[in-house]
Amino acid sequence: MKAIELLFTSDVGLMSLTVLAITLGMGGFYLRYFLKHVKDDTAAQARR
Template structure:
């Protein structure tokens, strides 16, 4: 329980939380980007 208190109440903990959120968001963004590009490439290959 002390770890959660440190995570949410200290500047270091809050920065860690921000980095974790950023990394999760970046993973979500790149997953969507790569899936969209794969679908576009597949559609372009089928048109040829």
């Protein structure tokens, strides 16, 4: 319980949460981006 309290109340804990949120957001963005482009390239290749 002390670790969760420290995570949400200290400066270092809040910065850690911010970095985790940004990292997960970037991962989600790149996953969607790459999957969309793979799908588009596969469709373009099939049309040839």
